[in-house]
Amino acid sequence: MRLLVLSFMFLVAAVPNVLGQNKTKKPNVIIFFVDDQGYEDVGVFGSPLIKTSNLDGMAENGMRFTDFYSASPVCSPSRAALLTGAYPVRVNVPRVLWPNREGGLSNKELTLADMLKTKNYATACIGKWHLGDEAQYLPIKQGFDSYYGIPFSNDMSVNPKSKVAENILFREGMTIDSLREEKWRKGQVPLFRQDEVIEYPVDQTTLTQRYTEEALGFITDNKDNPFFLYVAQTMPHIPLYASENFKGKSARGLYGDVIEELDWSMGEILKTLETLGIDDNTLVIFASDNGPWKLKNGHGGSAYPLRGYKFNTYEGGMRVPMIAQWKGQIPAQTVCSEVTSTIDILPTVAYLTDSELPDEKIDGNNIWPILQGKNKKSPHTKTGFYYYKDTIVEAVRKENWKLRRVEGEIELFNLADDISETTNVASSNPKKVKELTKMLEDFDAELKTDVNRYQY
Structure with missing residues (x-):
């Protein structure tokens, strides 16, 4: 029985990488x-x-x-x-x-x-x-x-x-x-x-x-x-x-x-x-x-x-x-x-x-x-990741930068340096704020044109 099991294990190990072959x-x-x-x-x-x-x-x-x-x-x-x-x-x-x-x-x-x-x-x-x-x-x-x-x-x-x-x-x-x-x-x-x-x-x-x-x-x-x-x-x-x-x-x-x-x-x-x-x-x-x-x-x-x-x-x-x-x-x-x-x-x-x-x-x-x-x-990395709460997009992350906009307040964090989001660096990075705000608004506008495809 032990020999049979070992033989089976050898056969399994010999099977080629399926995904590397033809994904059949x-x-x-x-x-x-x-x-x-x-x-x-x-x-x-x-x-x-x-x-x-x-x-x-x-x-x-x-x-x-x-x-x-x-x-x-x-x-x-x-x-x-x-x-x-x-x-x-x-x-x-x-x-x-x-x-x-x-x-x-x-x-x-x-x-x-x-x-x-x-x-x-x-x-x-x-x-x-x-x-x-x-x-x-x-x-x-x-x-x-x-x-x-x-x-x-x-x-x-x-x-x-x-x-x-x-x-x-x-x-x-x-x-x-x-x-x-x-x-x-x-x-x-x-x-x-x-x-x-x-x-x-x-x-x-x-x-x-x-x-x-x-x-x-x-x-x-x-x-x-x-x-x-x-x-x-x-x-x-x-x-x-x-x-x-x-x-x-x-x-x-x-x-x-x-x-x-x-x-x-x-x-x-x-x-x-x-x-x-x-x-x-x-x-x-x-x-x-x-x-x-x-x-x-x-x-x-x-x-x-x-x-x-x-x-x-x-x-x-x-x-x-x-x-x-x-x-x-x-x-x-x-x-x-x-x-x-x-x-x-x-x-x-x-x-x-x-x-x-x-x-x-x-x-x-x-x-x-x-x-x-x-x-x-x-x-x-290029398209960004978007944070929705209910129907409102409140934030976007691109690479390590995250912009969050809630009730008019703008927050910008560099998550690589500040994973706990403790320091808002929006005032010192106006170009990044502008770039990410545009990304957030453009994406939300595109998505909102598609949300009525299936109504309840």
Whole structure:
């Protein structure tokens, strides 16, 4: 048996670099997207108290990104950008979506899942969706074969119009009548499978574990086929919940418990890929949807050394931890300091899978040369990266210069010298202010001509 295993390992090692040949072998893609985790809240990003051995291991085996951005400082827009490759205003999801409210990501937008379905990928969405909870907007209408999770943030309520499974599990004294009431019950949220509520309210202490089990099952079932797995973890959005196996274990308190359980979840996925022998054909991306909450009770994360938090366009609101691993393709133990973003993931995956890009305009770029470690400059170097809050563009970054304009106040920072945005150098750099102001205004004007392509 040992000889057989060694022979198999030799054959695997002898397989030529697929991407270097003809890209005929389709890579699996896993995106592990956490909710409101701060820039510092990973060991390799500097966390002094939170232990994240699996994420640290990803960085050892792959690439850590120091200047990676979400396209929004809040939930729904950040997810719209990730799945479409466009700034959220362009795809008409500029703000947070609420249960039982009109609106969502248009079915006419091509999502990552839609794109990969054209290449016969199996697709699954597990966790927080937050791009519309009406039936027409749910993941199974957006290119995903399956969905299991909460369709919005865990501090919200339930849409009384939701479709309910025949075998629904009611907890905490709830009934079908209480679900149908037009009453806001903060934090009592439903668990969906496909387009039906299967548990209400969901036991949030079990969510990370159950999402993980669902993910492992999907990977195992599709080990012989190309797949796209989007694991959008509910945590560490507040209220925080950890399972009994992790509660009270971290030196960082409950927030640390939650992050360490998320790290365990990532580890279980990586271990499964290795056990199944498909880790050398799977691109795995870890990132946060935006910066952390600013809370005094220890339930919020840390964006140190960045300034700002969730909800604003200082670096701490939108610069997030990102790690990418693909054994044999992404060089190990590497660090990227180029400006990159969630909007770049779709066009990168399109390149790797020979998929057609959306017909409609997107804003992201293929960053595979960067992921390969070829030291190529970020495509955002010339075009700039833009920081939107709701429908307002508040800032632009070009190379290491960042101009921020909020309510008429102009701030200019050199992020290479001042990562914490402590010193406004606008008055001493009038030409740079003029240049970046023009970039910001020109880009916003172009984008705003396109935002009505799909109305709700």
